[in-house]
Amino acid sequence: MAEFSTSIKDKGDVSVINLKGFLDAHTAPILENNFVDLIDKNRFQIVVEFKDLAYISSAGLGVFMAYIEKIRDSKGDIKFAGMSDKVYNIFDLLGFPLLYEIFKSEDEAIKKFVETK
């Protein structure tokens, strides 16, 4: 599979992880490390930006499942933003919209965090 990379930027209390490329079983550890780092820094308000993500496999979905409990227990959340239709369909099939809040854009997701504070 092709390359995958992430970048993290902080917007106030919210951290935004930007995903790029192909997220599968082989590249999932990169994203896992991002979550571990953020949790270590007590940053539990996380928005995952999908606009540059080309593909996500079931192992990629598993990464969010691995950390969501801990983050929600710490009064935080993972919110998704900027999904293409194709990526959204994968999330939708599995019922992820029933588990996570999904927004059209990063800004909307951040706004939601700020509002609920």
Added chain:
Amino acid sequence: MNYLNGKINSGIISVLLGASFVLLFADRIFFTGKDSLVLFLINDLIVIITFIILSLYLLKIIREKNPTPSNLVLNIGIINAFIFLAIIFSENILNFLFENISNRITQPGLLESIIYTIYAFVFLIISSYLLIVFKELYFHKQNRGRRTYFLAMLIFMGLTSISNLLFKTPRYEYIINSFFIISIVLIVINSIRISWIAFISKKEKISLLILSIIILTLFILNLVNSGENDFHGKILMNFSPSFQQFFNLMLLYGAIYFSVLFFTTLFHIPTAEAYDRKAKEVSSLQYFSKLITQVLDFNELAETITDIATKVSSADAAWIVIKNNGSTNVIANKNIAYVDADLINQFLLESGVCEKITETKICNLSKFAKKSQLSEKFGSIAVSPLKSYNEVKGYLVAARKNDSIFYEEDKIAINTFSDYASVAIENSILVEQSIEKERLEKELDVAREIQRKILPSKNPYYENFSISSVFIPAFEVGGDYYDFFEISKEKVGFIIADVSGKGISAAFIMAEIKGIFESLSQMIESPKEILVQANHILKNTLSKKSFVSALYGLIDMNEEVICFSRAGHCPAILIRNGEVNLFKPSGIGLGLTNTNHFKEHLEEFKIDLKQNDNLIFYTDGITEAKNKELEDFGDERFIKILLNNADQTVEKISNEVIKEVTLFSNDHSQYDDITLVILKWNKKNNYMEIKNGRIQHLN
């Protein structure tokens, strides 16, 4: 010399030796002083025979000890010193012990006879021993062709000795002299070309030089002091004239041999160091072969490399630096503390010594600011790159302490060795990788085998509907699963599922899923309830990262109805009368959320079945199959094929789908498992049977 080298029975020799000693002793005691030529001849004959047997005996003893030339030389020295002392002091000591014994040599009494015989015996043994030692020295590292010379020399020495007995008159003295001269010539010939000197180390050569000059002096002194008119000479002469002659010839041989040895050694000394170095290089070749056998364990290999590096370069310490993602770490540090090695590394890296290094570099630590922090005084460093495929993967560092520094000449040996070490390390990494790859492949084989056993080997047969199922595993087992469960005569349950993740872990979850649904399907009929129960079990057993998408359905053949629930799986597709219906009732994947939340969002869906309804269940391996441009096969293509072939048999439809998917993703490897299950409904009591590929209506 053949008779000396032949197999000798030690028992017989000991007996013979004993017998000849007794005989000789008896002869000496009872027949001395009797002036009879016959007795004289018999006497010498016995002496000669005893000497030969004695030599054979000693040869055997020495052979068993297998001494080095240096040992042999030292033995000669000791014996020579003994001879020297014996010759000088024997007269005085014996005179002191037995009053004026020296005056009665030619007319001895019984006591004197015994003493003289014992004295002669000692020298008989000594000269025999000398002969054997010289013989061993001569043949050490010597070509076989030169045997004849030695044998000829022995023969002429023998002839000289015997002629000394027979022709001791002025008239025939020329015979003795000519044998004597020939013997001398042969001794000289046999003394040159001492080949074993070349093979000893410089240190041994120097001690040999000193030893040989001492021994040479002793041989000359002994030769001078053992004339016929000296006390010692007289005793031997009286004992046996031929032996006396032989003994002197042995001393002469010794003097000549050792003078030659002295000069040969002297001329070899300047080249000794070069020889030593070559020998070291050759022996380090043997070390290299050691490297080859250790490629299986990287750490062990690294230890061996530093160990040999210290030997090859005569360094006090050595270690390996491995570059790893921009950082460096020390491994296999030998004779140096880890902290010291690390400090020196920092210096080497910061000072730029290691930049663009292609061969061994020598640098001293005089500019090293933190030198005082080292626990030992390392002063000179030799750094060699460890390369593989022209890339420097690390360094082999050797260090010398105090004032001993590395010279340019040392570079060659270290460089050669580091090249070998590079190859060994590279091999070790390759072996490790291929073992790892093999292990993964084995693991995948196991996973595929598990999957194959879990999936149904054949489809069940029902009169009311025909079933086709296709499963194509990906190289890395994808975790697709489907199955049918017979609940009663009228009811059959089925499941299609996709486990997240790949490989052996996915295969194990599949096995668990099979177990769960096998048992739940027998206890509960409602697909929704079954999935809720399955989620309850899986939420507790699966790791947080894992989940399973599943679709469970129940077909009631009496009611002609199918009821199903979808837990995050691909939709069910119904093709009826040339139209497509996609059923995607709400439902979350198994293991993703707690049971209440799961149950709340799980819908159950019912379809009344009509004649020729095609129901299609699949996994995302089909719709997400990719071509070279990484485009998905997609829903549209899939549905189009289904529509176009809706009137065909289930096998035909499924073959078309697989054919198109395969053609589409021809240039791209199959990444995920593909599962496709198609059911075609035939109205009750109006089923079709497929015969010879043609559909026949039975009613």
